[in-house]
Amino acid sequence: MKIVFYGVITAIALSCNVQAAAIDFSTAWYQVAQKNDALQAKKEEVKYSQALQDAAKSLYLPNVDITGSYTHFDKPISVDTPPVGNFIPSFNVPLTNQNFAHSSLNAVLPVYTGGRITAAQDIRQAQVDEAQSNYNLATRATFTQLVQYYFGVVLAEQVYQVRLDAVDALADHLNHAVKFEQQGQIAKVERLMAQVSLDKAQIEAQKSLRDYEIAKLALTKMLKQQDSVLPTTPLFVNNSVTSVTPYLTKTLTDHPGIAILNAKREQAKGMVDMASAKHLPEVMLYGNYNLYSDDSATGELLPEWMVGVGVRIPIIERSGTSQEVVAAKSSVRQVNLLQMQMQQDLSILVEKTYAEMSQALEEYNSLASSQALSEETVVLRQKAFSQGLSTSLEVADSQLYATSIRVQRLSASYNYVKSLAQLLSVSGDIDHFMDYLQINGIEVK
Template identity: 30%
Template sequence: MKVKAILPGAIAAAALVALTLPVRADTGIDYAEALRRMQTSAGAVNGARLDFQARQLQAEALRRIDGPDVRLSGFAGRVSTTLSVDTGAITQLANPLLDSLPPLPALNLPEIPPAINVDRVFNVHSLGLNTVWPLYTGGRLDAVKQIAAGRADEAHASVQAAVDDASIQLAQRYFTVQLAAKASQLRSSAAELAKEHQRMARKMERSGLIAKVERLKADVAVDNAVREAAKAGSDLEIAQLALRRLLDAHGAVTPTTPLFVHAESPGSLASFIDAAMASNAAWKQIAGKRKQADGALQLQGREFSPTVIGIANYNLNRGSSSRANWLVGVSVSVPLVERIDRAKMTAASRLEQQRVEVAAEQAGRDIPTLAESQWRTMEDARQRYLAMGSAIELAAETQRLAQVGFQNGQATSTDVADASLNYTKTSLERAQAGYDYVMALAKLLGTSGEPERLSALSRTATHIVDLTKE
């Protein structure tokens, strides 16, 4: 059967909201809209998205790491220095000559000191353009860029993983509300039926058609049904509160996408396994880790490669005696001995690369197994739901016959209560089967990297759990 899902009291509530706040009137939210809201409000998703944006910017910032670096450099300051002039050679020649001269009246010639020291203070300024361009680094800069790109890829896969996990949580809370609404509706109907039976039992007791004990049994059935209905209503309120807080909604949230079941499987086991092997977030995370491990191994393996750097300088203080007007050259550096044991670092990088490959092999076994388990759980729930159609019809007919039999004196209050309880129990079991089917499908789509497909599949279902009928 195929009908629309409308929660009890939803129409009246919507009408009241429409009268008070016509601009914001809203009777509910479908699963596609709930998924969109969840992706904007979930803390884990937002955190993963921010991490991805940061790592993506870091990777973009390193794209020109092997290009030229041009800087404007300048200096201005005041320098104090002592100039020392060695006069030793002059002293050796001049002092003997002065000693051989006859004394001159009123003239006292001093001796020439061996050195002359003069203190100077002067201003110094410099302004120029400097550039450094790595011409050859043995692939180390490419490895750095590869590592940064791998980190960004891994972060992007983590966003998908967070979305998949949050989508499963949303499906659980969203459809738990629908299951709780169905349970509340069934329990309320059972309570009303028990009350009706109680009124009939009292009339028959007053007419002397049944004994007092039969009426007391009807009273007990009413008390039990009312208690179960109250508990179901409380469970519904808790489920609605959990959904509202997950979506960060300010008011009550009424789901409009019902529990559903397909008459045929929405996909073969092989198709879901292929989708999981192609789009699962774990595979994408491993691909990002593999890129990082390869880059780290390349970086360590090239540490003893020579480095060639082009250097240029242009002095803007033309005519200055302190610096050349321009300079162009090439610097070559070849590491010979380092404080770090590069051989061990390279071995560690190879081990990290092997660890990633081991994780990939394990994921290659785990992901298909998980997808198959979820697919079979989904199929079991689907078959269970479809097979319970006859059980529902039998329980409904048994309940009707028990009520008729009681009126005709051919059944007891216990028979009526048991029939009503059995119908409610059978209906709840079928609704639970529908919930199990939807949850297994949601988990399977999450494993396949396609959680958004659940909304589209709900519109193609041939069976839904009706909230307007028993």
């Protein structure tokens, strides 16, 4: 029974890894950063904002256009001149033909706009900063997700192996129980207890296999691979983690959420400047060059070119400029309040994540003695059972307890890695994640 089940379930496990491509975490993160659709969409958002920023740079340039018109009058326009004494009689002077055509080249250059152009350019720059911060925020969230998926596969595989070890041990115990029953050394109920314990272990092993397959499928899809992937970076812990202060300081300084609110504040300030500028005059230079006019008197009288200075002074507007200024200033105050709240929330998040990481590390280290004790207990119970000094139930319970301790310790190391990744993501140190494994890190096998 032991050989049949172990062979079948091992064959299933091997078939899952036949076409699996080995990949370490650094390579996996590089692939996700390059291929993740959500991150690519955020990159396009940055490009979009940059294009609008470039467009705003042309606001100081002149507007140059060509205008033309063709007009048909009901009759030619003319003027009757009054007679001059008895010497010059009255006569008719034609001013236009019945059809009048004219075209010209026009240019308008803003000289002073009350700060509208500068405010518009500042807003576009702030929008670029916001888009870049959104991309950074999405990158950190994707990194955390990859850590959960990648090391979730590592955890599921190791838990599965632990469950298989339990099946193997309990199958050995069942074989011994069968022999002892045949020799009359134990009762039938003892052998049945061994059988029930093995059945339970087989069920748990099958569940672990399904969990492993699901976790590996999720990671494969995230990496956009056709064949399944096999992580090679192990779970780990590191006992030389610093205090929470550096993480907290860096989070409150560099977190993209704060940068987003800073960008929104700059946009709100730009809106204040634009609304205030509506009260100020505008000054512009303009010029006109006559390209074509017909041969009528009016056409001949038109100047070939002209230049000048124009001014526009707002007196009364129906757009509610004053209230727009009030609304824009309210937006600035709103962003300031949101930033204070975010700083408080981020501080809580960092403290909480650091505490969870520390708790996971303490749990992993504390369970070392329990694991050693449980493994030694299994050995003693097996020897006692072979000498008739222990029951089958005691052997099975010791084996299952040893298995649970191993699984619990593996889970603690996974929780440590997951909390570490979230802590580094919040504080902006995801590039140093692998340092915690490579520098004084302890691999969990």
